[in-house]
């Protein structure tokens with residue numbers, strides 16, 4: 289199919305050489321993409337000078353905003369020392385300092401930090417660590433993973449296997465390894481079903497995997513913290529490793545530093561996957577945090593088989609670690625979690641007032657500053673999510689749908705005025721699409 293020609297020369301240049309992920313490139317030039325030139329605070333500014341509120345935190349990574357002087361300075365300072373030094377067999381001061389700071393806040397017992405670069409890598413690492421943990425303990429046969437319906441854990445083949453499909457990824461089904469799957473958060477008895485499976489398959493499970501509190505990419509499906517607590521208890525009492533994927537929910541997104549904290553102090557993942565907001569949205573970095581129990585199973589003689597033979601060239605990049613450390617400090621210094629709680633409450637109220645009652649709007653789900661507005665298009669209407677978000681972008685707010693769920697995921701420092709701007713634009717964009725289909 290010939291590609292739609294681009295009216296904007298920047299879009300034409302982009303489409304000529306850049307292959308965008310999750311994007312049909314033949315349609316891309318015709319979809320009025322925003323080509324960002326720079327940013328200020330929580331606004332992106334395109335190559336023509338038009339400003340947009342970043343309503344999706346640049347795909348859920350930006351926490352404090354863009355171009356934050358303190359974060360910029362942390363990178364510049366680190367640049368004066370070293371940009372990158374490998375962590376395979378050696379260390380770096382930046383990685384040590386960040387790992388120490390992270391270890392003091394993660395809900396993991398005696399934490400050890402294995403660095404990666406993207407969220408999917410953090411998940412891959414967790415899968416392989418969990419598998420080898422059992423082998424190292426002399427208990428092979430723990431080679432299956434229990435994952436939830438609607439799960440999304442990233443796009444590498446292991447992470448994809450844990451995921452429940454969707455987003456056009458069923459084409460990769462032949463590459464997926466089989467997992468045991470119980471229903472996700474959309475099902476009210478998800479926890480009971482998962483616990484049943486933990487009990488039934490404890491002998492063969494390498495680990496059970498969840499996204500605590502919110503299944504993000506599946507459309508902001510939300511769980512009750514008490515259910516998480518029960519799943520954590522079941523894993524503990526049956527000796528099943530628990531992997532918590534907090535790539536999306538970590539670093540304050542849900543109003544606590546980590547979503548796992550909502551499940552209470554006893555809820556302790558054996559492996560915790562973090563990415564996205566870890567550097568405030570500045571540089572690619574991810575980590576798999578292992579408990580002391582898991583880490584300890586890999587101790588052995590030098591070059592022995594108990595070693596974890598896995599690593600990435602840029603894992604623990606020094607610039608990324610330096611900005612991640614400063615970011616952690618700023619979350620504390622600026623009392624960012626308090627802002628998330630206050631602004632999330634305002635977002636909930638505004639969505640209820642200005643969006644909930646509109647024709648074409650179904651359920652609205654939210655935890656902290658992660659919200660999903662499920663559209664309920666009239667029969668015969670197509671691409672509602674896409675069209676509503678295109679309308680929002682035109683009106684100066686970047687939003688991106690997951691199917692027909694509009695995700696509202698603003699930076700954690702967002703103000704109530706900015707929330708008003710986002711909800712107002714969202715309401716108007718839904719109204720306009722409704723009017724188009726009923727005109």
Ligand SMILES: Cc1ncc(COP(=O)(O)O)c(C=O)c1O
Pocket residue numbers: 406407408409411440441442443499504505533534535536563564
């Ligand atoms: C829960 C979860 N895990 C893993 C990933 C993959 O992260 P990345 O895109 O950085 O590979 C995502 C991305 O959206 C995610 O939401």
